[in-house]
Amino acid sequence: MTEQNILKYLKENYKNLTESQKLLAQYILDHYNEVVFMSALELGKRVGVSDATIIRFAKAIGFDGYIDLKNAIKNSMKDIGAPDKRLLKNWNRFKDSNDLVMQIAHTDVSNLENFLLNIDHDKIDKIVQSIFRAKTIYFLGIGSSRVIAQFMAWHMRRMGFSVVNINDGGLVLFETLSATTKDDVLFTCSFPRYLKDTYHATQIAKNKGAKVITITDNELSDIGINSDLVLSTSIETPSFFNSYVVPMELCNILLMSILEKDKDKIYKKIKENSKNIKSVDLFL
Numbered sequence: 131m132t133e134q135n136i137l138k139y140l141k142e143n144y145k146n147l148t149e150s151q152k153l154l155a156q157y158i159l160d161h162y163n164e165v166v167f168m169s170a171l172e173l174g175k176r177v178g179v180s181d182a183t184i185i186r187f188a189k190a191i192g193f194d195g196y197i198d199l200k201n202a203i204k205n206s207m208k209d210i211g212a213p214d215k216r217l218l219k220n221w222n223r224f225k226d227s228n229d230l231v232m233q234i235a236h237t238d239v240s241n242l243e244n245f246l247l248n249i250d251h252d253k254i255d256k257i258v259q260s261i262f263r264a265k266t267i268y269f270l271g272i273g274s275s276r277v278i279a280q281f282m283a284w285h286m287r288r289m290g291f292s293v294v295n296i297n298d299g300g301l302v303l304f305e306t307l308s309a310t311t312k313d314d315v316l317f318t319c320s321f322p323r324y325l326k327d328t329y330h331a332t333q334i335a336k337n338k339g340a341k342v343i344t345i346t347d348n349e350l351s352d353i354g355i356n357s358d359l360v361l362s363t364s365i366e367t368p369s370f371f372n373s374y375v376v377p378m379e380l381c382n383i384l385l386m387s388i389l390e391k392d393k394d395k396i397y398k399k400i401k402e403n404s405k406n407i408k409s410v411d412l413f414l
Contacts, residue, residue: 136202137162139191141348153177154187158203160352166204170196238375241364245376249383250361257359258387260341264315266292268307268340270331271319272299278319278345278377285385290399299327307331312339320346320353321365321372332356345377 140155147155157177158165165173170181177184188199261267267286271279276297283295296306310316316335320328329352332342336356344357347365354360363380365372389396 135206136191136199137206143191144349150179150183151187151190153179154184156355159348162203162206166200234373237366238373241366241373241376242379245363245379253359253361254383254387257343257361257384258391260315260343260359261286261291261388262391263313264291264341265311265313266294266315268294268296268310268314268316268335269319270296270303270316270328272297272303272325272327273323274372274374275319275321275328277374278381279317281378282317282319282381282384286388288400288403289385289388289396290403296331299325303327303331304334307334307338310335310338310340314338314340316340316342318342318344318346318353318357319377320344321377322347324353329353329356345380347372 137159140159144152144155154173154177157173161176168176170184174181174184185196188194188196191199193199193202267283269279269283269286271277279295279297283293287293294306296303307316314335316331318328318332332344332353333356335342341359342357343359343361344354345361345363346354347363348354349360349362354362361380363376365374365377
């Protein structure tokens with residue numbers, strides 16, 4: 131266990147843990163940078179369990195004790211960092227520019243293959259049903275995640291759905307979401323680095339009774355846990371940026387699944403909107 135990435139282990143084995151262990155695992159995943167400075171007693175108070183439970187948890191997943199677990203978390207944190215650190219980590223792996231390009235491409239292909247082999251079709255169906263029941267769909271993507279939200283919002287609008295696209299945080303975000311109701315859906319796109327505005331947006335939507343759907347890389351993040359339906363996709367790449375090859379492919383699958391549910395109606399709407407776009411182009 132000590133040689134394995136403990137954060138990755140907790141994500142992959144979360145469902146197999148007991149309820150108290152899940153509470154601990156969730157807290158560690160969300161606050162790993164704080165946990166490494168906590169005693170077993172301090173962590174227990176934060177989570178609401180005894181320090182003895184913390185020690186038993188550490189031993190149950192293969193460590194000699196809590197200190198051993200903290201050291202493993204420190205080692206796992208080395209794989210997480212800012213863009214410059216991510217680039218520096220892989221700096222010496224590349225022989226030349228062609229090598230860099232091929233490694234990024236191979237990683238994308240590998241991530242895509244893994245995603246397609248493990249896609250949750252039942253969850254896709256539930257998301258499609260929620261979208262068709264929604265009065266308005268709010269797409270939220272801030273920072274680099276906005277590319278996914280914009281892509282989905284653009285095509286969903288052309289397909290005839292009532293769509294609101296949000297790409298900025300702050301006051302505008304909260305004012306826009308204040309109009310949500312129990313008949314609406316908030317569709318969020320959230321990838322590292324996770325933003326507080328996105329998390330607060332899910333809280334607002336939940337308080338309004340709206341359903342929250344999230345595309346992210348970590349189902350156990352604060353945003354993922356606060357969502358009703360979560361689709362997890364890998365964004366790992368040897369470079370300094372997140373790769374959105376897999377999330378974009380997921381969007382393609384969602385759009386085609388939505389189309390399949392009501393082909394005739396959506397086709398007519400797309401055709402109508404295409405005519406309107408051509409008329410604008412000719413006028414310009």
